[in-house]
Amino acid sequence: MGEESHSIQVSGMQFSYDAIRSPLFFDFNLDISPRSRCLLVGANGSGKTTLLRILAGKHMVGGRDVVRVLNCSAFHDTSLVCNGDLAYLGESWSKTVGSAGELPLQGDFSAEHMIFGVEGVDPVRRDKLIELLDIDLRWRMHKVSDGQRRRVQICMGLLHPYKVLLLDEVTVDLDVVARMDLLEFFKEECEQRGATIVYATHIFDGLETWATDLVYVQDGVLNKSQKLSDLNELKNNLNLLSVVESWLRSETKIEKKKTQVNSTPQPKKSSPFDSSPFRSSRHMAYYR
Numbered sequence: 001m002g003e004e005s006h007s008i009q010v011s012g013m014q015f016s017y018d019a020i021r022s023p024l025f026f027d028f029n030l031d032i033s034p035r036s037r038c039l040l041v042g043a044n045g046s047g048k049t050t051l052l053r054i055l056a057g058k059h060m061v062g063g064r065d066v067v068r069v070l071n072c073s074a075f076h077d078t079s080l081v082c083n084g085d086l087a088y089l090g091e092s093w094s095k096t097v098g099s100a101g102e103l104p105l106q107g108d109f110s111a112e113h114m115i116f117g118v119e120g121v122d123p124v125r126r127d128k129l130i131e132l133l134d135i136d137l138r139w140r141m142h143k144v145s146d147g148q149r150r151r152v153q154i155c156m157g158l159l160h161p162y163k164v165l166l167l168d169e170v171t172v173d174l175d176v177v178a179r180m181d182l183l184e185f186f187k188e189e190c191e192q193r194g195a196t197i198v199y200a201t202h203i204f205d206g207l208e209t210w211a212t213d214l215v216y217v218q219d220g221v222l223n224k225s226q227k228l229s230d231l232n233e234l235k236n237n238l239n240l241l242s243v244v245e246s247w248l249r250s251e252t253k254i255e256k257k258k259t260q261v262n263s264t265p266q267p268k269k270s271s272p273f274d275s276s277p278f279r280s281s282r283h284m285a286y287y288r
């Protein structure tokens, strides 16, 4: 098989967490081309994490043709994840770990034990990541700081040379040096190995020159999907932070206007599938 024209292709996707509420995504379409470093932006609750989890094959949505990654079905073709072509780095560790309070990890494992426990890894790549993330292999995982734990998580997630990498706010706990080094590493991965990266974040420092593409999701709707170089606001000397801030602020105003004019809560979107037994819902979806 030659190089795919799209690394990620979503066609007419519908997804709902809850059968009672209207779907979060309805007839959602998205194309992401190979080698792109795509920023996924949007307000809290707009659907970024859900979208990344769907792309990572963690929710079953529709048939095999709806969510395609590297020309395979993200959910059905489990080899995508098993062979390491599709990698997802999300908040799972820090959430489970963070909410466990005094018990971040149940056993007393060293960073070395965790990292060297991942099998089939190129030792050169492993050493490079350990150095890049400045990991001390003697760290005891139950005693380290959030940022140190996060470094080990990131290292483990990147050990296999993925083709598509989905990142959900992974740099929040990192100091500025670790963050910038990691972003540079990701850039090399796209340029040298042809990897594709989708990165959801609220931290925009340094991303103007890092990202190639931008996807803006508003309330489950694709508001923008374009090359960063085509973004007119950025040409007017504004930084990405100000541009995204102005988009999100105007979103809030629209919402407020709606509330003033009409105080009765309206369903967000109606769907011809609402009464269909085939709509995606919490009952239909399979969770990994």
Ligand SMILES: Nc1ncnc2c1ncn2[C@@H]1O[C@H](COP(=O)(O)OP(=O)(O)OP(=O)(O)O)[C@@H](O)[C@H]1O
Pocket (backbone or CB within 6 Å): 017, 018, 024, 042, 043, 044, 045, 046, 047, 048, 049, 050, 051
């Ligand atoms: N497990 C769940 N069950 C039901 N609803 C959920 C679940 N997870 C998320 N949602 C809802 O889906 C919507 C999208 O959430 P999501 O986490 O995808 O947003 P997000 O853009 O990643 O937000 P943030 O920027 O805060 O991380 C929100 O309205 C949220 O309340």
